[in-house]
Amino acid sequence: MSASKPASKVPPRWATWLLQLFCPAHLANEMEGDLYELFQQRIQAIGLREARRRYVMDVFSLLRPSLMRDKSTQYPNPSHTDMLQNYMKIGFRNLAKNRTYSGINIVGLSIGMTTAILIGLWMWDELSYNKYHQHYDRIARVMQHQTYNGITNTFPATPLPMRAALQSEHASDFTYIASSSWTEDHILTSGEKKISRKGNCVEPDFPFMMSLRMIKGTASGLDNPASALLSESVAEALFGEEDPINKTIKVDNKDYFKITGIYEDLPYGTEFHDVTFLLPWKHFLEETPWVKRSETNWGNNSFLLLAQIAPNTSFDQINAKIENIKARHAKEEARFSPKAFLHPMSRWHLYSEWENGVPVRGRIQFVWLFGIIGAFVLMLACINFMNLSTARSQKRAKEVGIRKAVGSLRSQLVAQFLGESVMVAIFAFILALLLVQLLLPWFNQISDKQITFPWTDRTSWIIGLGFTLMIGILAGSYPAIYLSSFRPIKVLKGAGSSLQVQAGRFAALPRQTLVIVQFTVSITLLIGTLVVLRQIQYAKDRPVGFDRSGLLSVEIKTPDLQAHSQPLRDELLQTGAAIDISKSSSPTSEVWSSDASFNWTGKDPDQLGDLGTVGVTHDYGKTVNWKIKQGRDFSRAFSTDSVGMVINESAVKFMGLKEAVGTRVQWNGDQYTIIGVIHDVVTGSPFMSIQPTVFMLKEDWTSFIHIRLNPAIPTREALSKLEPAFKKHNPGSPFEYKFASDEYNRKFQAEERIGQLSTTFASLAIFISCLGLFGLATFFAEQRQKEIGIRKVLGASVANLWQLLSKDFLTLVMISCLLATPIAYYLMHDWLQQYTYQTALSWWIFAAAIAGAFVITLATVSFQAVKAAILNPVNSLKNE
Amino acid sequence: MKGTYLGEFEEVVLLAVAIRTGDAYGAAVVNEIEQQLGRTVNLGAVHTALHRLEEKALVKSEMGGATGERGGRSKRLYVVTATGRRALEEIRQLRNQMWDTIPKIAWS
Numbered sequence: 004m005s006a007s008k009p010a011s012k013v014p015p016r017w018a019t020w021l022l023q024l025f026c027p028a029h030l031a032n033e034m035e036g037d038l039y040e041l042f043q044q045r046i047q048a049i050g051l052r053e054a055r056r057r058y059v060m061d062v063f064s065l066l067r068p069s070l071m072r073d074k075s076t077q078y079p080n081p082s083h084t085d086m087l088q089n090y091m092k093i094g095f096r097n098l099a100k101n102r103t104y105s106g107i108n109i110v111g112l113s114i115g116m117t118t119a120i121l122i123g124l125w126m127w128d129e130l131s132y133n134k135y136h137q138h139y140d141r142i143a144r145v146m147q148h149q150t151y152n153g154i155t156n157t158f159p160a161t162p163l164p165m166r167a168a169l170q171s172e173h174a175s176d177f178t179y180i181a182s183s184s185w186t187e188d189h190i191l192t193s194g195e196k197k198i199s200r201k202g203n204c205v206e207p208d209f210p211f212m213m214s215l216r217m218i219k220g221t222a223s224g225l226d227n228p229a230s231a232l233l234s235e236s237v238a239e240a241l242f243g244e245e246d247p248i249n250k251t252i253k254v255d256n257k258d259y260f261k262i263t264g265i266y267e268d269l270p271y272g273t274e275f276h277d278v279t280f281l282l283p284w285k286h287f288l289e290e291t292p293w294v295k296r297s298e299t300n301w302g303n304n305s306f307l308l309l310a311q312i313a314p315n316t317s318f319d320q321i322n323a324k325i326e327n328i329k330a331r332h333a334k335e336e337a338r339f340s341p342k343a344f345l346h347p348m349s350r351w352h353l354y355s356e357w358e359n360g361v362p363v364r365g366r367i368q369f370v371w372l373f374g375i376i377g378a379f380v381l382m383l384a385c386i387n388f389m390n391l392s393t394a395r396s397q398k399r400a401k402e403v404g405i406r407k408a409v410g411s412l413r414s415q416l417v418a419q420f421l422g423e424s425v426m427v428a429i430f431a432f433i434l435a436l437l438l439v440q441l442l443l444p445w446f447n448q449i450s451d452k453q454i455t456f457p458w459t460d461r462t463s464w465i466i467g468l469g470f471t472l473m474i475g476i477l478a479g480s481y482p483a484i485y486l487s488s489f490r491p492i493k494v495l496k497g498a499g500s501s502l503q504v505q506a507g508r509f510a511a512l513p514r515q516t517l518v519i520v521q522f523t524v525s526i527t528l529l530i531g532t533l534v535v536l537r538q539i540q541y542a543k544d545r546p547v548g549f550d551r552s553g554l555l556s557v558e559i560k561t562p563d564l565q566a567h568s569q570p571l572r573d574e575l576l577q578t579g580a581a582i583d584i585s586k587s588s589s590p591t592s593e594v595w596s597s598d599a600s601f602n603w604t605g606k607d608p609d610q611l612g613d614l615g616t617v618g619v620t621h622d623y624g625k626t627v628n629w630k631i632k633q634g635r636d637f638s639r640a641f642s643t644d645s646v647g648m649v650i651n652e653s654a655v656k657f658m659g660l661k662e663a664v665g666t667r668v669q670w671n672g673d674q675y676t677i678i679g680v681i682h683d684v685v686t687g688s689p690f691m692s693i694q695p696t697v698f699m700l701k702e703d704w705t706s707f708i709h710i711r712l713n714p715a716i717p718t719r720e721a722l723s724k725l726e727p728a729f730k731k732h733n734p735g736s737p738f739e740y741k742f743a744s745d746e747y748n749r750k751f752q753a754e755e756r757i758g759q760l761s762t763t764f765a766s767l768a769i770f771i772s773c774l775g776l777f778g779l780a781t782f783f784a785e786q787r788q789k790e791i792g793i794r795k796v797l798g799a800s801v802a803n804l805w806q807l808l809s810k811d812f813l814t815l816v817m818i819s820c821l822l823a824t825p826i827a828y829y830l831m832h833d834w835l836q837q838y839t840y841q842t843a844l845s846w847w848i849f850a851a852a853i854a855g856a857f858v859i860t861l862a863t864v865s866f867q868a869v870k871a872a873i874l875n876p877v878n879s880l881k882n883e
Numbered sequence: 884m885k886g887t888y889l890g891e892f893e894e895v896v897l898l899a900v901a902i903r904t905g906d907a908y909g910a911a912v913v914n915e916i917e918q919q920l921g922r923t924v925n926l927g928a929v930h931t932a933l934h935r936l937e938e939k940a941l942v943k944s945e946m947g948g949a950t951g952e953r954g955g956r957s958k959r960l961y962v963v964t965a966t967g968r969r970a971l972e973e974i975r976q977l978r979n980q981m982w983d984t985i986p987k988i989a990w991s
Contacts, residue, residue: 033946036956037909037926043952044914057923064927069934 014042015055018062025066034065086415087422093402094423104395107778108388109431111771112478115384116435118767120467121446122377124439124454128272129370132352135273137214138311141178143318143345145169145308147329148360150340151599151611155360160304163297165343168328169310176321179311181206184287186278190560190736192253193241199737200237202280204287212311213275215266220248224263228285231260234268237279256561256735258286271453274351301333310345318345338611339599369757376764379524383768385478386517387775388424392482393514394782403486404494416487424479425472432471449759451752481513515815518779521772522819522856523826528765530827530852531834534844535758538690538835539751541842547747548651548684549591550628553712554743556590557729559705560736567732568708574728575710580721582713583626586705588618591627591743592750594686594696601697602669603658614654615686615694618701624649624681626709627743634664634679637700645700647678654695655680668697675699689750690838710740769856773863776812780864784808784871792876804872809864816860820853827852889941889970895920896932897971900942901963908947908958909933933961941967 019035026034038061045054098105133139146159166182184204191198203209210222210232224230231252238247247262254260260282269276288294297303312321322344329341346355356365406416439456447454457463559565568586575581589595594615601612621644624636632652637644648668655663660677668675683693712721722740729738784791791804799807828844835841889897899915900907909930916924936942947960963971 032956033909033959034926034930036953036958037913037930039954039956040910040952041913041926044910061926064925065930067927067931069931070927 012043012046012051014038014058018059022062022065026070030070038062038065090419090422091426093419094426097399097423098427101395103781104391104778105427107774108391108427109434111387111774112384112428112431112474113434113438114767114771115381116431116471116474117438117442118380118764119377119470120435120439121442122373124456125446125450125452126370126374128452128454129353129366132272133274133348135270136212136348138178138212139348141314142212142309142311142348144348144351145310145325146344146346147304148340148342148344148357150360151338151613155357157357157360158304159307159346161306161308161343162301162304162329162333163294163306164299164301164332165329166306166308168332169308169325172328173321173324176313176316176324177310178313179208179212179309181208181212181309182284183209183307183309184284185307186275188558188560188739189280190255191237191241191280192256192735193250196241197735197737198237198240199739200240200279201277202282203275203278204282204284206284208311209281209309210264210266212309213269215269218265218267219246220262220264222264222266224261225281225283226285227263228283228289229258229260230263230283232264232266232281233262234266234279236268238262238265254282256563258290260286274348301329301336312345318347321345373760373764376528376761376768379528380764380768380771381474383521383524383771383775385474386521387771387778388427388478389481390514390517390775391778391782392420392424392479393485394779399486400489400494403489404491407489407491408495413487417483420483420486421476421479424482425475428471428475428478432467436467449763450756514779518772518776518812518815519819519822521775522816522860523822525765525768525772526819526823526852526856527827527830528761528768529855530823530849531831532758532761532765533848533852534827534831534835534842535754535761537848538838538842539754539758542689542754542838542840543751545685545689545840546682548629548682549743551591551742551744551747553714553718554591554627555710555712555740556743556746557708557710557738557740559586559708561733564708564733564736565705568705571708571728571732574732575725578724578728580713580716580724581710583622583711584708585620585622585626586702586708587620587623588616588701588704588706589686590707590741590746591709592684592686592747594694597694598670600670603660604667605659607659612658614650614657615696617696617698618704619698620702620705621700623698623709626711627684628711629684630682632680632682634677636679637698641678643676644678646673646675647700648675649679649681649698650677651681651693651696652683653693654697657695685747689747690754690840692839709743769859773859776860777863777867780808780812780867784867788871788874788879791871791874792879795872795876796880801869801872805865805868808868808871809861812860812864813857816856820856824849824853889939889974890932892928893932893936893941894971894974896929897936897941897963897967900933900936900961901968901971904962905960907961910958912961936967937961939966940964941970 019038022034022038023031038058041061042054042058045057048054049057136142144159145161145165146157147161148155148157150156163182166180169177170180183206186201186203188199188201191200205225207223207225210217210225215222215232218235220232222232224232231254233241233247233252241247241252242250247265250262251259252262269278288298297305312318325343325345328343330337342360353367353370354362354365356363403416406419407413436456443454443456446452557564559568564571572584575584594617596617597613597615599611599613601614603612606612619637621637621639624631634649637647637649641647650658650663658666660666663677663680666677668677681698684696686694686696710725712718716724726738729736787808791799794804794807827849831844835844895916896912899912899919902919903911903915909926912929912933913924913926916922916929933942933944937944941964942961943964944959944961947958950958
């Protein structure tokens with residue numbers, strides 16, 4: 004048709020080349036013919052450029068599997084899949100033939116993967132904290148640094164006027180701003196139903212700032228001091244199936260609120276997940292006298308202040324503006340050099356620890372720590388794989404030799420071995436998924452999480468499978484390169500006696516190095532775990548200063564309980580179930596308030612007298628059973644005790660008193676006298692030094708009732724005797740109490756969690772390492788079967804043989820111990836620095852860990868060694 | 884069996900082969916379809932369709948001679964088989980039948 008066109012107009016060569024590359028030979032001819040013909044026609048019809056473009060498109064359109072795989076011609080086309088099938092078959096046979104090794108490989112790798120997946124899920128959960136809130140990256144909490152006595156303290160509470168000042172001076176910088184009370188238990192009543200739940204009083208912006216998802220009603224009711232928003236679960240608990248909107252609830256047995264909205268429960272991975280209902284701030288302000296008084300008081304840092312910054316600004320910009328806001332407004336506060344700043348919500352969870360005004364590693368360190376440990380455990384499992392594969396390489400040497408002799412390329416062999424290890428990795432991955440599913444409930448329990456495996460999330464599958472592939476390739480890379488490097492002549496000639504394959508006496512060096520790495524990591528983890536457990540135990544054994552057993556406390560939440568506390572006390576004592584009852588302003592193991600304006604004789608004028616303050620009633624000392632060191636406890640016999648003080652040992656030290664009892668202390672315009680000194684009571688963290696604290700008789704401050712149960716009566720019985728009195732004097736509220744021992748134990752939760760997790764990880768690491776060792780020992784015992792047989796015939800004892808086989812491994816473990824000791828010492832010394840009350844890194848911890856490692860190694864290796872040594876030499880020698 | 888169903892594009896290709904009786908090969912079918920339908924088609928799509936039609940025994944093929952305009956390459960010539968013809972007729976009949984059952988009021 005278009006023969007007149009000059010031949011210079013050729014289609015793109017690369018496209019033709021591409022076609023030839025992929026197209027089966029028997030099709031190439033007709034395809035090229037069609038392409039060429041169409042190209043020539045199109046030059047005329049649509050021009051050269053366009054014709055060339057269509058040519059390329061046609062080539063690509065021809066590269067489809069249905070055309071490519073066609074084999075229906077005279078040339079049978081031996082495709083790659085035949086070889087792949089062969090590889091697969093050999094791979095499966097190898098796995099099936101060596102059950103022990105395959106088992107060790109797959110189980111070891113799957114344990115490593117399980118650990119990595121669990122840690123990965125944990126890390127993901129930690130990192131995605133608070134992301135539920137739509138604008139989480141623009142929300143912040145207003146915090147303060149204050150410096151006095153040379154130390155900078157950082158805390159998340161602000162004075163109430165701060166909110167008004169931010170609002171009026173920087174209105175354009177904030178989209179939303181809301182004060183909030185702290186999350187506290189309240190009693191909610193609807194009809195006959197009474198429940199106790201945690202909630203906050205918040206300003207109207209709060210629900211919008213937190214992008215609460217409304218299920219019913221609106222989020223805007225909080226302007227009205229008598230309306231409330233409930234979370235779905237609370238609404239359900241109170242109203243069941245009924246529509247709660249516009250219904251009324253009673254809070255703490257005194258105030259009524261109309262429900263104007265129901266919001267979706269906040270998920271556990273958010274800061275406010277325990278806020279289950281919201282009350283209007285106005286109510287809090289108007290009904291609580293001290294809050295009302297705080298409205299103009301820059302000195303009372305008691306309020307949570309949240310803000311969402313405007314879209315056109317940044318946290319840094321605003322921080323620069325608001326830093327000195329408090330010092331500007333309240334001259335008398337300037338002595339604390341207060342600095343306000345915004346702490347972004349995205350950092351609340353992981354970066355919320357300050358030391359002397361500088362952010363220090365907070366929870367994020369655990370994310371890193373566990374991430375590193377997970378990677379290590381996975382690495383240990385990969386090392387097992389490498390070691391076992393290379394150790395067993397002699398068995399595969401003949402196969403490699405023959406494959407090479409018949410023309411296999413090195414790259415094909417590498418692909419074969421990588422393929423095998425990927426196969427093993429995939430088996431391990433499947434097993435790991437099973438294990439993860441089984442272990443998640445337990446893992447959630449010890450890590451205090453509610454993680455679920457994202458079975459339906461495609462991204463996580465891609466990551467998981469990509470990861471598996473990577474591990475398969477990583478674990479298989481060294482064996483693949485090692486095995487494929489064998490020279491066929493050498494291998495085939497020396498077939499039979501396998502040791503000839505090994506090149507020289509350093510052939511085992513990489514393997515030995517890997518074993519040393521494994522054990523160094525394992526022993527380091529073991530020492531670390533021992534130190535963590537030791538530290539927890541050390542703090543638990545600390546003298547507490549009061550008697551926790553049989554002591555319980557009830558929080559005074561309703562006005563009834565406060566008003567009836569005297570008759571209640573009498574009645575409780577009458578039951579005989581309680582032997583002492585008293586009240587205080589803080590729980591037994593906390594100090595909730597402090598004041599910096601104490602003055603005493605001989606005080607350094609530069610020092611701020613910041614002392615913890617606790618208000619108590621007369622029998623408090625007797626109830627909690629504190630120990631008087633000097634002077635005496637409060638007594639009804641001395642009316643002057645209303646201006647008496649009992650202080651703790653730390654306070655004596657802090658105040659620099661030689662003779663504490665009798666010292667005059669000025670506070671709030673009153674003259675107090677120290678009447679007694681008690682042995683320190685552990686308050687706050689049991690790992691930290693104790694806050695200097697003063698106790699004063701303040702009947703009207705009290706918010707907890709403490710009850711010492713009669714030890715002669717079983718606890719359950721005692722509680723049932725106490726309950727009627729509470730019901731009588733505090734009607735409409737459930738009888739809720741907390742045991743002092745439970746409260747105290749709660750202080751160890753975070754550390755115990757680390758302890759439990761690190762115990763688990765260390766055990767896993769050691770298990771995986773030993774699994775590898777077991778595999779190697781099995782292999783060597785098998786390999787040296789004949790040697791052992793001959794030695795036995797010549798008179799070697801079982802002990803000799805055992806020594807022969809164990810010596811090498813013990814040497815490796817010894818080197819690991821030498822390496823692990825300084826590493827662990829350095830790491831743990833660093834970790835302990837964060838605790839003031841810390842255990843010593845005694846030598847015996849290291850000795851115990853090393854001894855433990857040796858015992859475990861010996862047990863692992865000996866099993867195989869002894870098994871080989873007691874074998875009848877006839878069996879191992881007869882077949883040659 | 885998958886052979887019984889004829890896709891829209893396969894139908895078009897089969898018709899094109901029928902139209903170009905005696906001279907039906909890849910490029911010719913592409914030309915025919917482009918002219919008749921006024922749309923561009925990929926060579927790959929046409930070849931795939933031809934292969935599938937051959938698998939379903941609706942067309943058969945044999946190698947034709949080489950010509951200069953093809954740069955000396957030979958072509959594979961397709962003809963519609965008896966089964967292919969029946970398949971086309973069946974489709975046509977089915978369509979007509981459906982057309983006939985459309986009630987008048989359907990066109991508003």
